[in-house]
Amino acid sequence: MTYPDVCSDSHAAAVDELFRLHAARLRGTAARITGSASEAEDIVQDAFMRLHRAGEACVCGKGTWLRTTVIRLSLMRLRTWRRRRDGADVANWMYAATVPPADVINAMALDRAIAALPARLRVVFVLHHVEGFSHPEVAQLLDISVAASAKRLSRAVQLVRKRLEE
Amino acid sequence: MTHITEHDFLATLDGGRLDALQRDHVQTCVSCKARMQWLVALRRSCAALPPLESPGIHPVTRATGRRRELTQRTAGAVAAVAVLCLGAAVWSAGRLGAQQSDLRFVDDVVLAGSHARVEYMAAPWLASEDSLVVRALFRTAADRRYRASAPIVAAGVLLRGRSGRFSGTLAIPPNAVYGALAVETADGERVDANQARLWEVLIGRSEVRRAAMQQHVNDLLGRDWVRAARAQRELAEAYPVDPEAWKDVYFLDLEVTPHDGIDSLRSWHREKLRELDHRYRGADHITGDVSAGLMWYALGVQDTALVTYWKRVLLARFPNAPRAVEQRVADLPAGDATDQLLQMEQLWNEVGPAHSFLPQAAAVLALRSGDADAAARWLERYVGMRPETRLWATANLTRFPETRARALAELREQVGRLQEFGDAARPLDFSRTQFRHESAGAVADAVFQLGRALLSLPDSGEAEAVFREAVRHDWHTGAFMALSRLSVARDDPSGAVEFLARAAADPASGLDADSARALLGSAYGETAWRFAVEQARRELAERTLAGAQAVPLPDILLSDSLGTRLRLTQLVGGRPTVVAFWSPYCGPSIELLPELEALSVKLASAGATMILVTTEPLDNRVATLLRSAGVTITPYADASRALAIALNQSATPALYVVDAQATLRFPLTSMARIERQIAAVAFETSNGIR
Numbered sequence: 059m060t061y062p063d064v065c066s067d068s069h070a071a072a073v074d075e076l077f078r079l080h081a082a083r084l085r086g087t088a089a090r091i092t093g094s095a096s097e098a099e100d101i102v103q104d105a106f107m108r109l110h111r112a113g114e115a116c117v118c119g120k121g122t123w124l125r126t127t128v129i130r131l132s133l134m135r136l137r138t139w140r141r142r143r144d145g146a147d148v149a150n151w152m153y154a155a156t157v158p159p160a161d162v163i164n165a166m167a168l169d170r171a172i173a174a175l176p177a178r179l180r181v182v183f184v185l186h187h188v189e190g191f192s193h194p195e196v197a198q199l200l201d202i203s204v205a206a207s208a209k210r211l212s213r214a215v216q217l218v219r220k221r222l223e224e
Numbered sequence: 225m226t227h228i229t230e231h232d233f234l235a236t237l238d239g240g241r242l243d244a245l246q247r248d249h250v251q252t253c254v255s256c257k258a259r260m261q262w263l264v265a266l267r268r269s270c271a272a273l274p275p276l277e278s279p280g281i282h283p284v285t286r287a288t289g290r291r292r293e294l295t296q297r298t299a300g301a302v303a304a305v306a307v308l309c310l311g312a313a314v315w316s317a318g319r320l321g322a323q324q325s326d327l328r329f330v331d332d333v334v335l336a337g338s339h340a341r342v343e344y345m346a347a348p349w350l351a352s353e354d355s356l357v358v359r360a361l362f363r364t365a366a367d368r369r370y371r372a373s374a375p376i377v378a379a380g381v382l383l384r385g386r387s388g389r390f391s392g393t394l395a396i397p398p399n400a401v402y403g404a405l406a407v408e409t410a411d412g413e414r415v416d417a418n419q420a421r422l423w424e425v426l427i428g429r430s431e432v433r434r435a436a437m438q439q440h441v442n443d444l445l446g447r448d449w450v451r452a453a454r455a456q457r458e459l460a461e462a463y464p465v466d467p468e469a470w471k472d473v474y475f476l477d478l479e480v481t482p483h484d485g486i487d488s489l490r491s492w493h494r495e496k497l498r499e500l501d502h503r504y505r506g507a508d509h510i511t512g513d514v515s516a517g518l519m520w521y522a523l524g525v526q527d528t529a530l531v532t533y534w535k536r537v538l539l540a541r542f543p544n545a546p547r548a549v550e551q552r553v554a555d556l557p558a559g560d561a562t563d564q565l566l567q568m569e570q571l572w573n574e575v576g577p578a579h580s581f582l583p584q585a586a587a588v589l590a591l592r593s594g595d596a597d598a599a600a601r602w603l604e605r606y607v608g609m610r611p612e613t614r615l616w617a618t619a620n621l622t623r624f625p626e627t628r629a630r631a632l633a634e635l636r637e638q639v640g641r642l643q644e645f646g647d648a649a650r651p652l653d654f655s656r657t658q659f660r661h662e663s664a665g666a667v668a669d670a671v672f673q674l675g676r677a678l679l680s681l682p683d684s685g686e687a688e689a690v691f692r693e694a695v696r697h698d699w700h701t702g703a704f705m706a707l708s709r710l711s712v713a714r715d716d717p718s719g720a721v722e723f724l725a726r727a728a729a730d731p732a733s734g735l736d737a738d739s740a741r742a743l744l745g746s747a748y749g750e751t752a753w754r755f756a757v758e759q760a761r762r763e764l765a766e767r768t769l770a771g772a773q774a775v776p777l778p779d780i781l782l783s784d785s786l787g788t789r790l791r792l793t794q795l796v797g798g799r800p801t802v803v804a805f806w807s808p809y810c811g812p813s814i815e816l817l818p819e820l821e822a823l824s825v826k827l828a829s830a831g832a833t834m835i836l837v838t839t840e841p842l843d844n845r846v847a848t849l850l851r852s853a854g855v856t857i858t859p860y861a862d863a864s865r866a867l868a869i870a871l872n873q874s875a876t877p878a879l880y881v882v883d884a885q886a887t888l889r890f891p892l893t894s895m896a897r898i899e900r901q902i903a904a905v906a907f908e909t910s911n912g913i914r
Contacts, residue, residue, distance in 0.1 A: 075781070078864040082275035089276050099278055152277035152421075153454070166458065168269055187270035193238060212231040215266065 073109055080121060081106075084128045090184045091132040093173050095151050101131045129185070129199065136177055148173045171221040175214055182207055183214035228256050233263050325350075325416050327358075327405060327423045334427050337398035344382050344390040344407055347416040356382045356390055356407050359652055361443070362400035362427075365435035369442045375648040382407065401432050402439035406652040417653030419869070421448070434463055441472070449810065453477055467500045467517030474524050494525045501530055512538065512545025519547070546579040553582050561593035572605070580609040587617070596624035614638060615670060622677035635677060639670050661771030665897065668698035675706065684710055699767055699900060701730045712744065720744055725756035729764045731830065731899040765907035768900050775888040780867045782835075782860040785842040792867065795860070796886045800832040800905040802898060805868065807838055807876040808846050816877045817853040819895060824857050832902050837862050838876075884909045 081102055089098035105127045109120060148170045172180060172188075181200060185191045186207070191199070193207045200207070228246050236242060242250065250256050325347035334340045342358065350356055360379035367374050382390035396403070403425045406417040424443075426436040437459040444452035453476035460469040474493045478486070501518060504510050515538040522530035538548050549571070556567055568586040577583075583606035590598035603617040615638055621631035642663075650659040675690035688710050694703040704727040711719035724744060728735035740753060781789045795801070804820055806813035824834040834857055840846065842861045850859060862868055871880055871888065881890035881901045890901045 075864075075866075078866040078869070082277065082865075085276040085278065086273065090273070095276060098276065152451070153274040164457070164461075165269070165273055166454070167461065168266075169273065183270075187267055188273055190271060208231065208235070212229075212234050215230055215234060215263065218266070219262070 073106065076109070076120060076124065077106055080124055084124060087125065087184075087189060088128050088132045089151065090169070090172060090188055091129065091181055092136055093177070093180070097135060098132075101128055101135060104131055129189070133181065133199070136181065167222060168218075171218045174221055175217055179210050179214035179217065182210040183218070186211050187215075227253065228259075230259070230263070233260055237263065237267055325407075325418070327407060327418070329425060333429060334396060334403075334425050335429075336396055336400050336427050336432075338396050339393040340396050341393050342380070342382070342391065344392075346384075346388070346390055346407075349414050350407065350409065350416055351388065353409055354384050355410065357410055357412075358382060358392070358394055359406050359408060360394065361404045361652060362397050363402045363439040363443060364397075364399045365401050365432065365439070367439060367442060369445050376650060376652060377648070379403075379405070396427060400427050401436040402426060402443065404443055404652060408655070412647070412650075412656040415653060415655050420653050421451075422652055434459075437462065441476075449476070465500070465503060466514075467497075467504070467521055468513055469517075470496055470500065471517050471521035471524060474521065478524075490525050493521070494527060497521050497525055497527060497530065501534075505533075510537075510541075512542030512548060515542065516545060516547030544575045544578060549575050549578040550581045553579075553585050561589055561595070564589060565593075565595065565598050568602075577605065577609050580606060583609060587620075591620055591623070594624075596626045599624065600627050615642075615673070619673045619677055622680065628677075628680070632674075632677060635674050639667070639674055642667050642670050664698040664771075668694045668700045668703070671697060672700050672703045672706075675703065679706075684713070695726075699726075699730065699764055701727045701733045704730075705733075708743070717744070721753065721756050722760075725753065726760040726763070728757050729760035729903075731826070731903050732896070761903070761907060764900060765904040768904035769889075769908060772889045772901075772904075773891065775891075777870050777882065777886055777888055778866070779886070780862070780870065782837065782862055782867065783842075784858060784860055785847060790860070793886050795833075795835050796882060796884065797833065798884045800884055800902050800909060801882045801886075802827060802832070802834040802902060803867070803871070803880040803882055804834055804836050805838070805871075805876050805878040805880075806836060808840055808849050810876045813877040814849065814853065816895075817850070817855050821853075821855050821857060823895070823898070826899070827902060830902070830906060832906055835860060837867060839863065839865050839868055881905060 084102045084105065085095070085098045087098075088101040089095045092098060092101070105124050108127065109124065148166070151169065153165070172183060175183060182196055185196045185199060186193065193204045193211075196202075196207045197204045202210075228242065228249060232240075232242065232246065250260060326345040328343055330341040330343060344356065344358075346353075346356070358379045358381070359376055361374050361376045362379075363374050379396075380392050380394035382392035384390050390407075394405075405423040405425065406415055408415040424440065426433065426440065428436060437455065441452055441455045441459060444455055453473070456469070456473050456476045460466065460473045463469055470493070474489075477489055477493075497518070500521070504514055504518065515534050519531060519534035519538055522528075522534060535551065538545065539551060542548050543552070552571060553568070556564055558564075565586060568582060568589075572582060572586075575582075583602050587599060587602035587606050590602050600621060603621060607614050607617045615635075618631050618635045618638060621627040622635065647656075649663075650656065654662065671690060671694035675687050675694060678684075678687035678690055681687065688707065691703045691707050691710070694700050695707070704723045708720045708723035708727065711717075711723060721744065724735070724740050727733050728740055777792060780792045782792065782795065783789045802823070806816065806820075808814070820834065820836065827834055836855075836857045836859045838846070838859060839862050841863065842859055846859060850857075871878075871891065879893050879895070879898055880888060881893055881898065883889050883905045889905055890897075893901055
């Protein structure tokens with residue numbers, strides 16, 4: 059997944075362009091980690107507000123910065139909220155792009171299966187499988203060992219498979 | 225040897241390797257091979273999960289205290305942005321604000337016949353009001369597809385609280401299962417329709433959920449195909465043994481699937497059909513709906529053996545079910561119209577109003593064979609089942625001397641009712657002014673139909689008066705042509721020139737000086753004709769522009785197939801412009817391409833231009849598709865959807881008219897009107913009106 063960057067004359071216009079480019083994708087990232095579309099909206103807005111406040115003249119390279127920020131904010135939100143908000147209402151989600159008829163797995167069913175995972179497994183699954191981070195990167199983000207990341211992933215994959223086959 | 229663990233397989237996806245023994249095992253073990261393939265597919269599907277829209281549907285969510293606090297905090301920040309951003313970027317503030325507008329139900333479950341409490345975070349253009357109106361379209365379990373029947377009502381009033389948040393209660397009708405909502409000012413001039421998506425609510429508990437989900441799909445049809453297909457799939461997944469639901473999934477998927485995906489789509493559905501067939505074949509407890517669903521599903525995926533089987537079951541076991549009646553009408557042996565009408569009469573006596581195809585087919589047959597009596601009888605039955613066809617039915621009855629007088633009286637009454645611009649017919653996302661302009665065309669057309677019906681009377685005076693009324697409502701080229709013919713007939717050359725010039729002023733009429741002379745005879749001079757057409761063009765421009773808007777658009781970047789990014793103003797280049805949104809995944813869009821190509825040639829010769837935009841990536845497939853449709857217009861990609869958002873575009877094809885300054889003048893226009901609108905905008909530019 060690549061995040062193209064934008065360079066423009068005025069900071070506000072550039073942030074605006076970045077918002078147009080990335081908001082939907084970032085919302086997907088945040089929603090899949092936290093399991094909630096409304097949380098995701100808040101997180102994405104929050105990340106953009108931070109960028110606005112930074113006020114730098116050039117936002118080059120900020121696409122990646124935004125993605126990292128959104129992931130960190132989502133993980134933070136999840137830590138404080140985990141107990142209260144487990145299980146997501148995926149039925150409320152609305153995809154921003156046409157869903158290509160996936161050759162194998164229906165996107166909505168897959169999102170439902172991911173949302174049903176326990177948070178500690180879901181985070182690893184989303185970061186690795188959906189966001190494309192390697193195990194060492196996941197391990198660093200979550201402050202766990204590489205082996206633990208791999209182990210949680212295989213457990214998560216088993217559960218997703220079971221859920222999809224139900 | 226033992227099977228390979230998931231853990232080992234997953235490691236290979238990250239560049240790990242299986243050892244020699246394991247590799248040999250995978251080569252021979254079917255289950256391990258299948259699992260490996262599944263894991264690869266899972267990885268691919270995960271990487272392709274789509275981005276998300278800002279949350280819009282809130283079927284049953286509770287507004288928690290935490291949520292309130294967060295929204296307020298973000299709203300505050302957005303206000304700060306509005307101060308920071310200047311020029312083009314003010315748009316972003318408006319848009320960020322627009323995304324913040326949010327209507328939600330306070331209670332978890334919204335029940336039919338109750339008063340439901342709602343809260344509304346206002347869009348910026350509504351925030352300063354003290355009270356707002358929620359308009360709603362409620363659907364009952366019996367409502368049909370599309371938006372033909374359900375009226376739109378004012379469901380409740382919202383009052384502004386101290387925090388700036390609006391709240392109020394909505395009256396939910398006793399038999400409603402689904403509602404679509406929009407918020408507007410009391411005068412109906414400023415509307416927040418959640419960026420054309422509306423707010424939607426499924427009403428009632430699980431026992432009516434099937435009906436509610438079906439009505440959600442019915443409402444989205446023609447409004448948003450992509451979301452309709454998605455909603456239908458959700459429905460089918462919730463009721464997985466319902467063949468009717470899966471059949472609809474297939475037909476809707478066809479609407480939104482790219483060409484190269486159709487084969488795999490069909491084979492997936494063939495598999496599904498087999499599964500359902502297996503379940504129901506030989507079962508005692510099936511219903512007419514099940515066998516009809518299976519028959520149509522089989523027809524769709526082209527499985528002739530199953531079509532034959534389920535058609536037999538349907539006709540043998542449920543001969544009076546609606547879908548069986550439809551088949552029986554279709555299967556009537558061809559022959560003499562009187563014979564067929566007799567058989568249809570017998571069928572009607574046997575089954576009554578089971579399926580509207582019976583009265584429809586019979587009415588058409590009776591009209592074609594000139595049987596006034598039968599036509600009147602069948603049309604009445606048809607209108608009884610499909611009230612929205614009343615205008616068409618009545619217009620047809622004016623063709624017979626026996627029924628003419630009554631039909632004309634009724635037609636006049638119906639046209640009169642159309643002209644009331646009833647609020648119940650105004651779409652949720654239209655302001656009153658916008659609706660008045662939109663419906664003027666429809667009214668003019670209905671009045672024109674009445675005029676045509678009146679032409680059959682011996683005295684043409686009444687028809688003429690009616691045609692004159694039609695063109696008072698809207699520019700109607702057909703009515704102008706008819707008026708000029710009537711003028712010729714009563715030997716009024718100046719009237720004939722005047723009306724014909726108006727018809728010729730419409731670029732879509734294709735009338736030029738030569739064809740006009742052919743119609744009028746050689747008595748009219750070239751200069752007089754040119755002067756009359758010039759006058760008519762001015763009138764056309766003025767009348768068309770009365771319904772125009774002037775919404776400045778941000779100078780958005782679009783990219784061509786090589787990735788070169790161009791600004792909207794560069795593409796417009798100081799010319800009146802048609803912005804045509806299309807999608808390579810959308811059947812109607814692709815069908816429209818040849819017409820768009822023809823239009824773009826006409827536009828070029830008139831000093832205007834067209835921008836063909838898609839929000840999909842411009843890959844080779846798109847290039848091939850355009851080439852095969854004979855399209856030479858350069859396509860542009862709006863990958864970020866910035867232009868789509870600015871234009872509030874949600875479905876394709878969608879046409880917009882933009883003027884030389886890249887200001888939006890006519891949103892969501894139609895092929896029928898677009899040439900007049902472009903001509904009007906061009907007239908305005910060349911005469912420096914704006």
